Amino acid sequence: SNPSTTKREPTLPPGFSREAFDRAIDDLRGAIGGEFVEINDVPLNAGNYYHPSLSHDSYAVLEEDYFVPSAVAWPGSTAEVQAIVKWANRWKIPLWPISIGRNLGYGGSAPRVPGSLLIDLGRRMNKVLNIDEKAATCLLQPGVTYIELYEELKRRGLGEKLWIDVPDLGGGSVVGNALDRGVGYTPYGDHWAQHCGMEVVLANGEVVRLGMDSMPGSKTGQCFPYGYGPFLDGIFTQSNFGIVTRMGMFLMPNPGGILPFMISFMHKEDLQPAVDILQELMVSRLLGNVPSLRLGLWDAAVYGSKDQYWPENAGRPVTDEIEAEILKKADLGAWVFYGAFYGPDELTSAQWKVVQSKFAGIRDVRFQLREDVPENSYLHDRAAVFAGVPTFRELAWHQWIPNAGELFFAPISGVNGRDAVAQVDMCKKICTKHGFDYLGTFYVAQREMHHIVTILWDRSKPEQRQAADRCIRELIRTHAELGYGEYRSHIATADDIMATYNWNDGAFRKLCEQLKDSLDPNGILQPGRSGIWPKDYRGKGWEI
Ligand code: ADP
Known part of the structure; x- marks a missing residue:
């Protein structure tokens, strides 16, 4: 489709008439050059990872036309960024800077306040x-x-x-x-x-x-x-x-060598002992990178769609029995651990032996290197990532359901079986209740794990989108009740998440607000980002 054939009325900055907005845009064009400012009046086309949309969040979890910028500017220098910021202070127009705008699952390129001016730093400031x-x-x-x-x-x-x-x-x-x-x-x-x-x-x-x-x-x-x-x-x-x-x-x-490996834990119940063992390996730095422990079902999604595995699924979450069948078909463990050792072969082969001995007591555990797995194994792609080579196969799991929109829920867990099991059980229960598969992975650092949960919904079904929104809010609330908070958020859930970081009557949020009011008295920069609102927005119903 040719986007220039149909125009959409742009979403204006708060309190602006079209006429005042046009004057503001003319002023901006004068400051940085007419060709580097565009009003966002194109249709809200979906966009994808390779062509991320600048018009809205391609994976909009609220109404598609809510998180929408009024216009986009492409500054070419720090001085031009300064000029845009001064312009925004003159006109009281909110700004939303992005570097690339591929922050999919967390809001993509979209601004928190509708009608903000998007500053796309990526196009010209890319040296x-x-x-x-x-x-x-x-x-x-x-x-x-x-x-x-x-x-x-x-x-x-x-x-x-x-x-x-x-x-x-x-x-x-x-x-x-x-x-x-x-x-x-x-x-x-x-x-x-x-x-x-x-x-x-x-x-x-x-x-x-x-x-x-x-x-x-x-x-x-x-x-x-x-x-x-x-x-x-x-x-x-x-x-x-x-x-x-x-x-x-x-x-x-370059460390002089790398030994990527995969350990499959065949049974669900292995999660607790596996993570408890992992804790010792991470804290002692025997494992020195950021390995990941991925739900087998999520790996299955890299190899095929839910329909392919389960033709009669009719859009329901997979049951435990079906999950077991899928894992069997895809030859995967209930949890799949990807890690790597760095250094010369003598060193890494010795480390690999130690790690195997640590996990050896887990029933049916499977240890594999690249030479032990088929050519299409995801281990090869993880191995590339472990060596700093950019890959794109991770996009494959979007095929799990048709038209997938994604939303990330990302709580922090300790590196211990108790936290991991508590979060997985809770996530699975709540995702299933709202009609979604639980798909989770842990990125394991020395003393914590980022537990990344993706909620995938069919973008052609608004009721699924709304269910995803309800699901994530319940996940945020229930995790906070257990003492677990998120490390990052989608723009739509920032307020909910900030509200959970409320020790001592919200002392942290208040400190952020104090900084905000002092650094940005006009409240022009990313109002609402991470749940931090400038004074003119607070208590006026902007929170979601
Ligand atoms: P990605 O690199 O994944 O494409 P984005 O460019 O979308 O990420 O950035 C993610 C978020 O980080 C943005 O929405 C914005 O809030 C913030 N951000 C990105 N770049 C900058 C920047 N240069 N200055 C300030 N904030 C930024």
Whole structure:
């Protein structure tokens, strides 16, 4: 379809008439160039991972036309970002910066407040500013994706020497992902922990450099993150206090070898003992990367659709008996653990022996290396990710149901069987109650696991979308009652999640609001992000 043939009335910023909005847009065009501003009046076409939509959240869990920007701007420099921010302060128009906009399952490119101006930093601010080969660091603009950084290293002949850490999919922004505190799977998997130095445009239009780069002519900006004085970098993650226009990141030197492996735990009940054993391996750093422990059924979705496994399913969640049949058909364990050792073969083969001995007491446990599995095994793709090679096979599980929309629920668990089992049981019960399959995976760090649950619904069925919304809100509430909170949220659930972090009468939220009011008195930057609302929005019914 040709989007230029049909136009949609744009969603205007709060309180704006069309005429005032057009004047504001003309003013913005004057500031950064007419061709770099577009009113969002295209039809809300779905978009997909390869062509992420800038018009709305492709996986909208509320009405599709709610989280919709009024217009998009493509700044080409930090100075132009400052110009946009000053413009927004003049017109009191909310801004929503994105680096790439592939944050699918968490809101994609969409703004929290309808009618915000989207700032797409990705299109023009996408340069690799520096790579320091010996120190293994880089300095990036927000538009650099994992795949682009990977390609750039190869182009400079450094692909063998320096590795990157990719998340499940390689199309997102390295800076954007770190700012949302996303994870990958190498020893550098905690992306935020690898950042070093950043440049931020504040909500008043001023620009600041943090860490060592706050000194003019600094020679150590990507060597030491803390600089001098208070360490403020963290307040610019998952927040609405600034727009990050460049960031330094550590790269991983090629460790001289890698041994990816897969351990299948054949029975559901193995979860508890497996995770208890895992705790010892993670805390002691015998396992030094971010391995994942994935529900076998989710792996099954990588290999085929629910219909293929279960033709008579009629849209119901799989029962325990059907799950067992599917796992058998796909030759999968109830839980599948993917990990890797890094270093020369002598070292990694010895580590592999130790790990096998630790899990050997679990009934029917299966240990496999790449040479033990068929060519289409997902282990090969996980092995690539463990070596910092961007892959896209993770998209395959979207085929589980037709027209899948996805929504992530992401609570933090301890690395212990008790927490894991409590969360899995709760998630399974609640997902099933709302008509969804429980599909979960644990990304295992040294002392915690990100438990990632995807709720998949059929986008052609509004009642399923609404059920997904009810389901996630119940998951948030019930987990908080057990003392478990989320590490990241979809824009639609930010208020619910912030409301669970309410120790001492919401002291944390109040501190965030105090910062917000001081840094952004006009409330123009990402109102409502992470449940932090500027004073003019608070108590006026914006919370969802
Ligand atoms: P992805 O890299 O997955 O495409 P996005 O670019 O969509 O991620 O970013 C995810 C979220 O992180 C955005 O919605 C925004 O709130 C925040 N964000 C991303 N980039 C920046 C940035 N440069 N400055 C401030 N916030 C950002």
